[in-house]
Amino acid sequence: MLFNTLDFLVFFFIILCLISQFKFRKFQHLLIIFSSIFFLYYTDSYLVTLLIFTILLHFYVGKAIYNSQTVIRKKIFLLIGVIGSVGILGIFKYADFAILQINAFGMVIDLNSEIPLLNLALPIGISFYTFQSMSYIIDIYRGNLKPSKTLKEYAFFVAFFLPLVAGPILRASAFLPQLREKIQQQGTTQKLKLFVIENQNLKFGITLMSLGFFKKMFFADNIEPLVNNIFSNPIGMESFSIMIGAIAFGVQMYCDFSGYSDIAIGGAAILGFKIPLNFNKPFFATSPSDFWTRWHISLSTWVRDYLYYPLVFKNRKSNSLVFISLLISMIVMGIWHGASWNFLIWGGIHGVFLVCFTMLRKKFPTASSNKFFKSKLGKIFSILVTQYLIFLTFIVFWMKDLEHMIYAVKKYIFLDFALDKTIDIVDANEFPIFLLISFGILHYLSYRNGNLPERLSKLKIHYWIGVLFVIFLLVAMFYVGGNREFIYFQF
């Protein structure tokens, strides 16, 4: 079920009404679990069985790891769980890509047979809930988490419909305590809490969800035509047009994905859950490293904790092993997005940027304390350089065609300073250009003024309703039409 549909709004409204009317613990928990499964079944039909399989597998594997007396047994169960998840992900997401490469290689060596493609449908949300489940069993293995005592609790954590299909990727250690009943001085119990919808949570949640819809439906969907006009056939485009396309796509991706995250986080906030931010003003990042603490935070911290740190920890004295670990981690991050060479290249480029930046930091360890970089001008300089590099990677993320990608990247780096066609493009896309400028201004104001959703939700009720009225009206009047998918829905 897409968030930006009437179906979801009706579905969510019904859930909230039932939760608020029926204050029975068991009813509420089972309602959320079964409605989450229904939520996935609604769009994915029989593929919902993969979610159910993942829940059962990791619940019992988690218990087995915890109860195992020896490290070998723990490792075996961990391996079963990880292979189970990665296996499903691998088959549904990457099998056809692998087959295509094998067939392409077969053609090169004149092998006259082709392996047929499996043509499997990509289950919605699989990249998210498999990673979420893997973090659960790995944390148990590491001794950082006790397994859920009941299947009900674990099923809630994995299947919770709000972050289910496009994140944020939740961590059991942060989420499960929120699900459990709090008893003062004793921490939490294993009993699941009763959901009570509190006024401030309701206001904050609705504010955040509204901002999410605004970002997605007003900004992202209306900027998309500009991106398509430039990137669908970039051959012949001028450098500045390519730059506009890169900026437009970056803003579109941000508004689309962070909008979706806001809807998920806001909806969860209404039910009393605090889910960490998935985006934190990434366009103000001052370095490639800083960017990854601000963009798709739940995925970057997952890769850091479950791939990068295990790879690098024992070998951190060796620079080359640190760099290789960084590259591997970023390539995996790229491949996570999809079975396509451009995602792999995208991850690789980010890896190269991070490696270069790490080299610089090792060579000049006091540079960050330098007067210039601490000054306002220095910060602006760092932001501009970083964003120039980041927007380059957005070109690669969009373009699956290698010829187009090479052309666009060349034009982005080696400027031709031509303007004629760019002016035509701007003229023909006045509204998206206007939106890009408006987004820049609003985003800067939000960066300067701190937590905007929090501040808006604390307004007096008539001002608050006024803000919502403007948001709803703009979303309705500038709704592009058709059910536009969220970009990250496809991952």
Next chain:
Amino acid sequence: MNYRILFLILCTIILVSIIFGTSMSLYINVYDPNWYGFFSDNNSNENLKKRIFLIGSSSVYPINSTYVNHQLYLNEINYEIFNLADMSDNPKKRLQSLSNIISNKPDIVIYGLDIYNFDVNVEKKSLYDQLLNPKNFFTYQFDDFMKSIQDKIPGSPKDRTVSTLKYILFGPEPHHHPFINFYKTSITPIKELQHFVNESEFQEYDFSDNNKQIISFKKIINEFKNNEIKLIVFSTPYQKTTANENDVKLFEKMLEAYSKKYDFPIYFLHDKYGEMEIWRDGIHIAINKDTQIYTKDVLKMLIQEAEF
């Protein structure tokens, strides 16, 4: 849960819906070809040329009215054509703005009708189908309600908002294609289209008098007749349809029957261009200098019927 907050949000949603609903139909109901906007230098005096309106859905908008106007001018025919095609148009929708069309006193109206206007959503009978398509099952339950909402709002509210604002301030843009932006599109090779069309499920159609679209179509015909506006109807082209052969024949039969009954000429273009490389997708001809055949055929039709 705070019901005051929910009540206020509900009121806000209702207010937004009212403003939205009213403004979405504003442009198409006030449209006047003579209006050049508050900030335009153009002469807003009444044009002396007689008018031809081309109406229909997005299948009609690739017809290049600038080209047609130029040909009429070259042949010293004192008529001006306007392509009033609207996204997701159908007879029921078009009926809502018909009084505005008639008030602009066209001499001739050319109506491009899609076979898709007459499709009906039939619930899949087998339990297996329903289980595999839960979304379809649920949306079917509210099909009538959703269709009645869709008939009142344009396919793209954003395009309508932007074009309404532009119309008020600067007049319709472009002048002869006021409702849909007339931008060049690329041609998709037919072999790529086959893949696109084969994936869609065949629809079911109803051409009987029970279909609300048929009822609306008859009302439209009568209104034009009562106002002495010459009507020419054609079936819009498609590359590959989601209708089976039998339904296509019934569609043709229906149009022929009404053509005889209400005395208007009918032309069939639905299967004329199937093998030509002029398509943007399965149901839209591309807007391109290499796809002028559609425009030229409509021009021929006009010259034949209009008795200039």
Next chain:
Amino acid sequence: MNKKNDLNVIIAKVFSISESEVNDQSGPENIERWDSFNGLVLIDELESHFNVQFSVSEITDVETVADIKRHLKNHNVVLND
């Protein structure tokens, strides 16, 4: 030796912030320069200063300075509060 101060001094030095900005709730979410690179630098500094060796499990179980204190305690490093 005031070991709590040592911890705050190390954290302040690694992330180029003032000591007064360091408290038990400080972490990657609210310290701008706390990324994976500086995270590893911090581990190196803490290990050499307090003469301990952290495991991967421990370093991935850090969200705030309070978590660091907890792990140091597990290594018998007592910080005066």
